[in-house]
Amino acid sequence: MDKLSSLHLCNWLRFKHLLLLTHLAESRNMHVAARAMHLSQPAASKMLRDLEDYFGFALFERLPRAMQPTELGDQVVRHARILLNDTERLVDDINDLREGGYGHLLVGAIAAAAPEILPAAIARLKQRRPRLAVSLQEQTSDRLLLDLEYKRLDLVIGRLTHVSQHNLFDFEPLLDEPLRVVVRRDHPLTLHESVPGLAELSRWPWVLHPLSSPMRGVFEAALAEENVSTPANVVETTSIQATLQLLQSSDSLAVLPRSVLRRPLEGGQFVILDRVIGKPLDYYGIVSRRADTLSPAARELIGYLHEEARRDCLAWRNEPTREVVL
Secondary structure, three states: OOOOOHHHHHHHOOHHHHHHHHHHHHHOOHHHHHHHOOOOHHHHHHHHHHHHHHHOOOOEEEOOOOEEEOHHHHHHHHHHHHHHHHHHHHHHHHHHHHOOOOOEEEEEEOOOOOOOHHHHHHHHHHHHOOOOEEEEEEOOHHHHHHHHHOOOOOEEEEOOOOHHHHHOEEEEEEEEEOEEEEEEOOOHHHHOOOOOOHHHHOOOOEEEOOOOOHHHHHHHHHHHHOOOOOOOOEEEOOOHHHHHHHHHOOOOEEEEEHHHHHHHHHOOOEEEEEEEOOOOEEEEEEEEEOOOOOOHHHHHHHHHHHHHHHHHHHHHHHOOOOOOOO
């Protein structure tokens, strides 16, 4: 079989091929995929056969009640999604520019970066580029990196979640984050002369990030180190606002990074127990797609992020502690 070339692929491949692959991967049903593309099922089936003949291998396994992507088919579908997302972004940018806009910047961030550093950097960017449209999505690192890989985001402020991801992304560190236990100010634990160990703390209700998040991973590792089981009474959420509301209205505990706690502590409604959970979270930082050319707006935002991170470090070193030692 002749080796594929990008030039030949560009001359042969059509966007309708990409659409078929993504519709079929999502529905696992040729009839549903054909209907979504306003094609007859025989026409869609022929298109898939043409694709498989061109690549020289099966893209989907024909099962009795479904069509399952093969291992190689999964990789082709992955690239099809990236190309279609890139095309959608091209259309959005062109329409925006034709209507007098100045582009669109899509940013994803973990909760630790969202309260302080990122809003300050975006505000500075908007002063320089007032007509730039900026979209901000807050989520855990694993979900954000998936959106970054598929070009649904331009930048992520978060953490790499797997050692192999350095092959896909560039990473610039910003800050590390010690995790602290936070409770409402009149929580029963604030009456203790000293903070109980993790074994006793685990008997209380907790508000935690999902198991897939790095923050939860640090908490679980700290429990394992002391041979303590995961708390039985847990609410899982990535929302900082929901976490704080649950803490305020119950006897729940939460582990949160230092940067998230600054404003709640200033309001006097919450206190930090005198206990650090596990090792600090690995540095979070700026993640971008490897080998991609960043827009001028994205590069400018990165510069502001580094400046705000340095300012944040100095502020925490110079200000008196807000912790309540119990």
